[in-house]
Amino acid sequence: MQEPLLGAEGPDYDTFEKPPSPGDRARVGALQNKRVFLATFAAVLGNFSFGYALVYTSPVIPALEHSLDPDLHLTKSQASWFGSVFTLGAAAGGLSAMILNDLLGRKLSIMFSAVPSAAGYALMAGAHGLWMLLLGRMLTGFAGGLTAACIPVYVSEIAPPGVRGALGATPQLMAVFGSLSLYALGLLLPWRWLAVAGEAPVLVMILLLSFMPNSPRFLLSRGRDEEALRALAWLRGTDADVHWEFEQIQDNVRRQSSRVSWAEARAPHVCRPIAVALLMRLLQQLTGITPILVYLQSIFDSTAVLLPPKDDAAIVGAVRLLSVLIAALTMDLAGRKVLLFVSGYAMGWGPITWLLMSEVLPLRARGVASGLCVLASWLTAFVLTKSFLPVVSAFGLQVPFFFFAAICLVSLVFTGCCVPETKGRSLEQIESFFRTGRRSFLR
Numbered sequence: 001m002q003e004p005l006l007g008a009e010g011p012d013y014d015t016f017e018k019p020p021s022p023g024d025r026a027r028v029g030a031l032q033n034k035r036v037f038l039a040t041f042a043a044v045l046g047n048f049s050f051g052y053a054l055v056y057t058s059p060v061i062p063a064l065e066h067s068l069d070p071d072l073h074l075t076k077s078q079a080s081w082f083g084s085v086f087t088l089g090a091a092a093g094g095l096s097a098m099i100l101n102d103l104l105g106r107k108l109s110i111m112f113s114a115v116p117s118a119a120g121y122a123l124m125a126g127a128h129g130l131w132m133l134l135l136g137r138m139l140t141g142f143a144g145g146l147t148a149a150c151i152p153v154y155v156s157e158i159a160p161p162g163v164r165g166a167l168g169a170t171p172q173l174m175a176v177f178g179s180l181s182l183y184a185l186g187l188l189l190p191w192r193w194l195a196v197a198g199e200a201p202v203l204v205m206i207l208l209l210s211f212m213p214n215s216p217r218f219l220l221s222r223g224r225d226e227e228a229l230r231a232l233a234w235l236r237g238t239d240a241d242v243h244w245e246f247e248q249i250q251d252n253v254r255r256q257s258s259r260v261s262w263a264e265a266r267a268p269h270v271c272r273p274i275a276v277a278l279l280m281r282l283l284q285q286l287t288g289i290t291p292i293l294v295y296l297q298s299i300f301d302s303t304a305v306l307l308p309p310k311d312d313a314a315i316v317g318a319v320r321l322l323s324v325l326i327a328a329l330t331m332d333l334a335g336r337k338v339l340l341f342v343s344g345y346a347m348g349w350g351p352i353t354w355l356l357m358s359e360v361l362p363l364r365a366r367g368v369a370s371g372l373c374v375l376a377s378w379l380t381a382f383v384l385t386k387s388f389l390p391v392v393s394a395f396g397l398q399v400p401f402f403f404f405a406a407i408c409l410v411s412l413v414f415t416g417c418c419v420p421e422t423k424g425r426s427l428e429q430i431e432s433f434f435r436t437g438r439r440s441f442l443r
Contacts, residue, residue, distance in 0.1 A: 036158060036235050040167050042208035043154050044174040046110050046147035049117055049201045051178030053140035054290070056124070056194065057083045058297045058313055059186035064133075071129045076389060078130060083294040084385035085134050086141035087378045089116075093145025094374030100146070101371060105222075106154035107214045110147055114202045117143035121202070125195035136195070141378075148354075149374040156358035157215040158235055160245075161426045162332065168355030169328035176324045176346065179293065180317030187310055216246070217427075220253040252428045269435040273360040274369045276418055280353045281377040283411045288404035289345055290381040291388035298389075302397065320346040327351050335423040340415045349411065359422045359430055 061082060064074040074082060093113070100109040120139030127133045151171050159167040178201070185194055213231035220228045232242045232249075292299065296316060300309035307315070323346035327339055336356060339348045361369045391400055422430050 035237065036160070036163075036167070038208075039158055039212045039235065040155050040170055042205060042212050043107075043110055043151050044170045045201050045205035045208070046113055046143075046151055047171040047174040048178035048181075049140075049198065049205070050144035050147055051175030052182045052198050052201070053117070053120070053137075053144055053178075054086060054175070055179045055182050055293050055296065055317075056140075056198070057086075057137075057294050058183065059310060060191040060194070061295070062297055062301065062309070063191050072127065072133075074130075076393065079298075080386055080389045082130075082133055082137060083291075083389075084382050086137045086144070086294070087290065087382035087385055089138035089141025089143075090145030090148065090378035091375050091382065092138075093142040093147075094149050094371050094376075094378055095145075096142075096371070097146050097149035097374060098368045098371030101150055101153065102368065105214050105218045106150050106157065107209060107212060109150040110154065111206055111209050113143040113146040113150075114206045115143075116140070116146075117202045118199055121195045121198040125192050127192075140198075145374055145378055148377075149370045152354045152358035153361075153370050154215055156355070156427065157217045158213075160236075161424055164359070165332035165336070165355065165423060166328050168358065169324065169331055169351040171354050172351035173321070173324045173328055176317070176320045176350070180314070180321050183310070183314040183317040187314065217249055217253060220250055225250070248426070248428055252431070270362055270365060273362060273431075273434045274365065274372075276420075277357040277360055277369065278373050278376060279414060280349075280356060280419070281373045282380055283407060283414060284349050284353045285377050285380040285384065286404070286407040287345060287349060287411065288384060288400060288407070289350070291385045291400070294385055295388060299397070302392075320350075323347040324351050331355070332423060335421050337415060337419055337421050340419065341412065356419070356422065359427065360420070360434070362431055362434070 057079075061074060061079045064072055064082075065079060067073045093116075097109065100112065104112065116139040120136040120141075120143065123132045123136035123139065127136065148171075152168065155167050155171065156164060182194065185197055189197065213234050214227075216228040216232040216235070219225075219231060228249075229242070229246055232246055233240070236242050236245070296313045297309045300312040305312055323344065327343065327347040328351065331339060331352070336352050340352055342348075357370060357373055361373075388400060420430075420433065425433075
């Protein structure tokens with residue numbers, strides 16, 4: 001019987017798994033290194049700020065619709081702009097990430113996002129007119145779009161394969177925690193102080209990231225080999241033997257030292273993973289999650305629920321947080337595709353699309369492609385968020401929700417046909433699969 005090709009030698013197969021060796025067991029032990037988790041926590045504070053800023057309008061729009069200040073009173077049309085302009089800023093942030101991700105690196109790009117984020121919160125906290133509110137929303141949206149493209153890539157590149165699923169879910173986990181924090185503080189604070197409170201996680205993120213290393217893969221792509229080795233050794237721990245892993249990453253980076261040209265981008269092993277990531281991001285937005293979260297309290301206002309809308313919004317935030325936490329704990333056990341099939345948004349399409357985007361994109365195009373995915377995602381979110389309130393006013397809540405349900409069915413078909421299982425695989429193995437098309441990789 002012919003031996004399978006998984007063990008064959010050659011440039012396309014040398015990253016596949018080999019029998020455990022003492023060095024492998026040492027690497028497994030190094031997965032518990034706390035520095036990886038510290039670096040991940042420092043980065044995903046940007047996602048906390050993103051989730052906080054995204055749903056900022058949920059309690060603020062009802063408050064401003066009843067404001068006695070004529071300069072701040074919102075009409076339905078103005079409220080739709082206040083809710084949706086965040087997504088335009090996020091699209092611009094995703095576009096800038098296509099350049100900054102590879103120019104500054106993942107870590108510095110995340111740190112740069114603190115500038116528009118802090119400025120945006122300051123504008124909204126001191127707003128004396130609609131233009132300050134809209135500009136503040138756009139700036140915080142820009143920061144959110146930038147971090148949405150940079151943080152998943154940074155986390156996936158510093159995380160070992162054994163915990164990459166759990167760590168890859170932390171951006172979504174922190175974004176949901178940020179949203180829940182906004183809903184909870186909305187029960188206690190007036191809308192201006194909600195903006196002031198948004199400054200705190202931004203400042204903590206900058207402080208912590210200042211002490212964290214850059215991605216070893218990014219450093220190697222810039223020829224900074226010694227710095228990359230030091231970064232990997234710091235992340236894995238001083239007692240870990242990182243040379244095998246370093247050589248694997250170095251070999252992969254050398255084979256992809258140049259950027260992808262437009263001609264190469266048409267090759268199946270490049271365009272296919274980009275198409276999978278892009279379509280997942282589009283379908284994620286078309287499920288309606290952004291307009292639902294942005295207008296959550298207003299949605300509850302128009303229904304016959306028993307609890308006050310503010311309390312309902314906080315309950316939704318708590319359920320989302322619990323669901324994402326379960327996904328983070330089970331993703332490396334159950335697998336990505338299983339959760340996409342059997343779970344709701346918060347356990348499946350919420351965290352997993354962020355993780356898969358960072359896992360499947362080829363290294364040579366990862367910075368640009370992640371920015372493209374975020375750009376397309378947030379342009380879609382803008383169309384949905386801007387049109388949501390007018391559609392509800394004209395046809396009622398049932399019409400957009402029937403549309404969102406239909407998209408969920410399409411997403412199931414897409415998952416079964418096009419999404420690979422990446423559980424337990426290194427980024428180099430995933431890339432090798434798209435290059436060779438070996439179906440046995442998915443088993």
